[in-house]
Amino acid sequence: MSEPLIDPAVTPDEIAFEGALRPTSLAEFVGQPKVRGQLEVLLQAARMQERAPDHILLAGPPGLGKTTLAMIIGQETGRPIRFSSGPAIQHAGDLAAVLSALVPGEVLFIDEIHRMARSAEEMLYLAMEDFRIDIMVGKGAGAASIPLELAPFTLVGATTRSGMLPAPLRDRFGFTAHLEFYETDDLERVLGRSARLMELDLETAALAELASRSRGTPRIANRLLRRVRDWLLVHAGSSDIDGVRAALELYDVDEAGLDRIDRAVLHAIAHRFAGGPVGLSTLAAAVGEEADTIESVVEPFLVREGLIGRTPRGRIATASGMRHARAVARDDTLDGV
Numbered sequence: 441m442s443e444p445l446i447d448p449a450v451t452p453d454e455i456a457f458e459g460a461l462r463p464t465s466l467a468e469f470v471g472q473p474k475v476r477g478q479l480e481v482l483l484q485a486a487r488m489q490e491r492a493p494d495h496i497l498l499a500g501p502p503g504l505g506k507t508t509l510a511m512i513i514g515q516e517t518g519r520p521i522r523f524s525s526g527p528a529i530q531h532a533g534d535l536a537a538v539l540s541a542l543v544p545g546e547v548l549f550i551d552e553i554h555r556m557a558r559s560a561e562e563m564l565y566l567a568m569e570d571f572r573i574d575i576m577v578g579k580g581a582g583a584a585s586i587p588l589e590l591a592p593f594t595l596v597g598a599t600t601r602s603g604m605l606p607a608p609l610r611d612r613f614g615f616t617a618h619l620e621f622y623e624t625d626d627l628e629r630v631l632g633r634s635a636r637l638m639e640l641d642l643e644t645a646a647l648a649e650l651a652s653r654s655r656g657t658p659r660i661a662n663r664l665l666r667r668v669r670d671w672l673l674v675h676a677g678s679s680d681i682d683g684v685r686a687a688l689e690l691y692d693v694d695e696a697g698l699d700r701i702d703r704a705v706l707h708a709i710a711h712r713f714a715g716g717p718v719g720l721s722t723l724a725a726a727v728g729e730e731a732d733t734i735e736s737v738v739e740p741f742l743v744r745e746g747l748i749g750r751t752p753r754g755r756i757a758t759a760s761g762m763r764h765a766r767a768v769a770r771d772d773t774l775d776g777v
């Protein structure tokens with residue numbers, strides 16, 4: 441089981457909390473200046489020509505704001521938005537049902553679009569290009585294809601794996617927005633906004649501390665903020681940097697933003713495997729975690745922080761990773777004294 445604190449995927453109990461914190465306009469959407477600027481032009485041009493905006497693909501790791509942006513596109517264009525997702529479209533018929541129910545100008549958001557069935561992908565090509573689909577009725581020699589006109593719509597697709605999308609589908613999007621991990625000062629602004637909405641009065645230094653431990657991801661920043669809020673409530677603690685540090689220490693998030701699993705992985709590579717290289721499955725067995733969690737949650741962050749590296753022969757700890765692992769081991773020894 442992965443640690444919910446560092447897993448960038450949303451947990452069921454967070455859905456309402458996240459909904460309450462979502463920015464509802466491009467002006468309120470913090471960070472990602474490039475993508476914001478690109479979308480502003482695209483949406484304004486469509487408004488000026490009184491037409492539906494081009495189809496848009498939002499690509500990037502989980503928790504960076506793809507769903508939020510899709511909802512903002514709906515708001516900014518004043519058009520209704522309908523939600524669907526790749527895993528819910530397992531047959532072409534599932535997609536035909538969604539497409540045929542669209543009203544003119546509607547925004548259709550398909551989350552995790554790379555997980556849609558292949559047969560549905562093919563139907564989507566035609567729908568995106570010509571706003572029509574061919575529905576197959578009957579089987580064998582009696583099968584016939586009936587064309588169906590669709591209302592013009594804007595497709596907004598979101599994917600964490602744009603490389604898994606077939607080129608013909610990727611090419612039919614007029615614009616692809618690549619979301620990047622957030623800079624610390626942008627995360628500080630995300631946290632400042634969330635704290636205001638949660639009526640939590642945190643000092644600037646406390647927000648900066650929290651931002652620096654949030655893995656470049658607004659979802660994780662908001663999640664940590666929720667834990668800090670609880671801590672302050674229970675301890676009637678000070679809303680300054682010491683309060684944040686105490687709360688994060690309780691939840692095992694260290695100064696570099698590493699949590700228990702990150703440290704276990706780094707420690708294993710550095711000490712048990714003498715700095716590496718070590719293969720993924722061996723590493724997973726050594727720390728008692730799923731290989732998938734290590735590969736999709738832990739590793740990208742440790743690589744981005746320059747603490748580990750990937751080589752053809754396996755994972756290695758970098759010099760800075762070795763230093764961090766030694767410091768953690770030293771602290772743990774002192775803790776035990």
Ligand SMILES: Nc1ncnc2c1ncn2[C@@H]1O[C@H](COP(=O)(O)OP(=O)(O)OP(=O)(O)O)[C@@H](O)[C@H]1O
Pocket residue numbers: 448449450457458459461462463468469470471501502503504505506507508509551598600630658659662
């Ligand atoms: N730029 C931003 N400014 C303020 N809050 C943001 C921003 N981006 C994301 N958030 C907040 O982070 C949380 C996660 O965002 P969102 O659900 O849009 O991410 P996502 O990329 O769609 O994730 P997933 O890939 O898991 O669906 C939401 O609560 C949202 O309000």
